[in-house]
Amino acid sequence: MEFTMRLLVGIFAAACFQLCQAKTVTYDFNLTWVMANPDGLHERQVLGVNGQWPLPIIEVEKGDRLVVNMHNGLGDKTSSIHWHGLYQNGTNNMDGPSMVTQCPVLPGYSYTYNFTVEQTGTYWYHCHVDACYPDGQRQALVVRDKDAYFADEIDGDITLTMSDWYHNMTESLAHSFLSPTNPDGDEPIPNSFLFNDAVNTSIPVKPGKTYMLRLVNIGAFVGQYFYIEGHSFRIVEIDGVYTEPKEAEVLYIAVAQRYSILVTAKSTTHKNFPIVTVADAELLDSIPDTLKLNQTNWLQYNASAPHPQAVLNITSSTQLDPFDDLGLYAYDQMELLPEPEITITVNVAMQEASNGEGYAYLNNISYTKPKVPTLYSVLSSGSLATNPTVYGNDTNPYVLGHNRIVEIVLNNNDTGAHPFHLHGHNFQLLDRFPPYGPHFFDYADTDYRVTYNPNNHTAFPKVPARRDTFVVPPQGYLVIRFVADNPGVWFFHCHIDWHLMQGLGMLLIEAPLQIQERVSIPQQQYDLCKAAGIPTEGNAAGNTEDYLDLRGQNLQVPI
Numbered sequence: 001m002e003f004t005m006r007l008l009v010g011i012f013a014a015a016c017f018q019l020c021q022a023k024t025v026t027y028d029f030n031l032t033w034v035m036a037n038p039d040g041l042h043e044r045q046v047l048g049v050n051g052q053w054p055l056p057i058i059e060v061e062k063g064d065r066l067v068v069n070m071h072n073g074l075g076d077k078t079s080s081i082h083w084h085g086l087y088q089n090g091t092n093n094m095d096g097p098s099m100v101t102q103c104p105v106l107p108g109y110s111y112t113y114n115f116t117v118e119q120t121g122t123y124w125y126h127c128h129v130d131a132c133y134p135d136g137q138r139q140a141l142v143v144r145d146k147d148a149y150f151a152d153e154i155d156g157d158i159t160l161t162m163s164d165w166y167h168n169m170t171e172s173l174a175h176s177f178l179s180p181t182n183p184d185g186d187e188p189i190p191n192s193f194l195f196n197d198a199v200n201t202s203i204p205v206k207p208g209k210t211y212m213l214r215l216v217n218i219g220a221f222v223g224q225y226f227y228i229e230g231h232s233f234r235i236v237e238i239d240g241v242y243t244e245p246k247e248a249e250v251l252y253i254a255v256a257q258r259y260s261i262l263v264t265a266k267s268t269t270h271k272n273f274p275i276v277t278v279a280d281a282e283l284l285d286s287i288p289d290t291l292k293l294n295q296t297n298w299l300q301y302n303a304s305a306p307h308p309q310a311v312l313n314i315t316s317s318t319q320l321d322p323f324d325d326l327g328l329y330a331y332d333q334m335e336l337l338p339e340p341e342i343t344i345t346v347n348v349a350m351q352e353a354s355n356g357e358g359y360a361y362l363n364n365i366s367y368t369k370p371k372v373p374t375l376y377s378v379l380s381s382g383s384l385a386t387n388p389t390v391y392g393n394d395t396n397p398y399v400l401g402h403n404r405i406v407e408i409v410l411n412n413n414d415t416g417a418h419p420f421h422l423h424g425h426n427f428q429l430l431d432r433f434p435p436y437g438p439h440f441f442d443y444a445d446t447d448y449r450v451t452y453n454p455n456n457h458t459a460f461p462k463v464p465a466r467r468d469t470f471v472v473p474p475q476g477y478l479v480i481r482f483v484a485d486n487p488g489v490w491f492f493h494c495h496i497d498w499h500l501m502q503g504l505g506m507l508l509i510e511a512p513l514q515i516q517e518r519v520s521i522p523q524q525q526y527d528l529c530k531a532a533g534i535p536t537e538g539n540a541a542g543n544t545e546d547y548l549d550l551r552g553q554n555l556q557v558p559i
Contacts, residue, residue, distance in 0.1 A: 185358025392540025
């Protein structure tokens with residue numbers, strides 16, 4: 001009895017200590033248009049916050065309550081915020097994707113995002129209404145962790161972002177992208193590439209000190225290779241998951257992916273070293289003469305010393321050999337999940353639709369948003385919430401039982417790579433073909449497709465890598481596994497924003513009856529929907545009389 005009482009007192013004290021350490025971190029965001037010229041080549045309108053751009057890096061600690069009061073002062077564009085990589089366990093309505101978990105925030109209206117951060121690591125936030133974040137509404141989000149296993153080694157913590165950049169507004173680019181004049185769906189080519197939303201950036205370091213560099217690709221399209229001349233580094237985190245430390249020299253960072261690396265500065269101060277990013281040219285259908293694929297920034301030891309340009313002894317980015325994230329074993333030693341109870345096999349395809357425009361498909365379905373946000377359909381459909389028919393044909397919905405082990409197999413029939421992201425979870429990477437390395441793009445320009453064979457595959461790792469965004473290779477495959485232990489409506493989609501615009505996504509409705517028990521919608525969200533004329537009850541067609549009657553639902557353009 002005495003032991004039990006001591007144990008209970010200890011647990012209570014630990015919980016009280018964590019609670020007492022937590023705080024509320026509040027940001028007031030007024031979204032406005034501002035002018036910027038980050039690459040020095042073209043001044044354009046960008047989406048700023050409180051009259052400033054770039055947006056602020058959000059910094060919190062595990063257990064903090066994050067409150068962001070967002071007012072849409074744009075005048076001509078709707079918005080929302082998705083907190084990329086944060087699970088939103090119990091707060092699915094704060095996840096942010098428009099018409100999935102909320103209605104869009106109209107100009108002149110406000111919405112408060114309010115949730116507790118229960119993770120540590122490197123994340124980011126961005127608009128999730130149609131194709132909006134290429135106009136500038138995106139930035140890093142850091143959850144600090146004084147107890148990280150490598151914390152005692154770190155003398156400095158630096159966040160670095162990389163992105164592609166367009167001189168034209170997204171709306172203008174989208175008009176010509178989804179057009180009969182572009183039946184192949186050739187993506188808009190960026191005009192430049194940014195590093196910390198700038199060019200020619202110097203990152204000051206002190207000799208002999210060890211720095212954690214948080215690398216975040218906040219771009220809309222192009223993955224980038226990363227290395228530092230004369231330096232190796234240790235990888236310690238991917239997408240919020242601590243990894244067993246791995247020595248590396250080159251990384252491939254797809255859009256939406258994050259890496260944290262430890263870099264120990266040299267003892268000398270007589271020179272500065274190029275930080276090199278190389279755009280993945282394999283993703284581009286053409287490369288204009290004016291587009292510079294290789295960018296040089298600097299690890300700066302001495303501000304007075306020369307800042308040399310990188311020496312690139314390569315003829316194409318495929319000669320770079322990045323570390324394969326399949327080998328980044330999770331530090332917590334979470335073992336391979338048991339055999340799946342639910343297996344979802346989807347085939348990626350890009351093809352011309354009947355209207356002459358190029359669309360993207362998962363199992364011949366191009367994601368088309370419903371008339372009612374899917375989360376609201378869950379909450380209003382009672383016992384029918386477990387029936388996928390409620391959520392429409394062309395939202396591509398899958399209903400997952402609570403705590404079921406889920407495996408997703410992605411067979412890529414396209415000649416381009418695709419970074420797929422799952423909201424509400426990270427997942428184990430079991431298998432990918434071909435692996436990262438010089439042969440990753442071998443199948444990009446051929447008709448030789450390799451699909452996953454569950455009866456003939458390489459052995460799965462005992463302790464797999466986990467992250468929330470993995471790249472499926474050209475005409476290859478990807479196999480992932482996770483536990484459906486987070487009730488909510490979660491978007492699973494390619495994070496190339498142009499491909500999502502084409503419909504490369506699907507919905508996972510996870511434990512819908514538990515959603516009804518755990519998630520509630522604040523009145524402010526209902527008010528947003530009312531202002532936008534969007535119903536908050538009913539199936540995907542807005543039908544409240546018969547949830548299995550989908551007449552009038554939004555449908556994809558026929559193939």
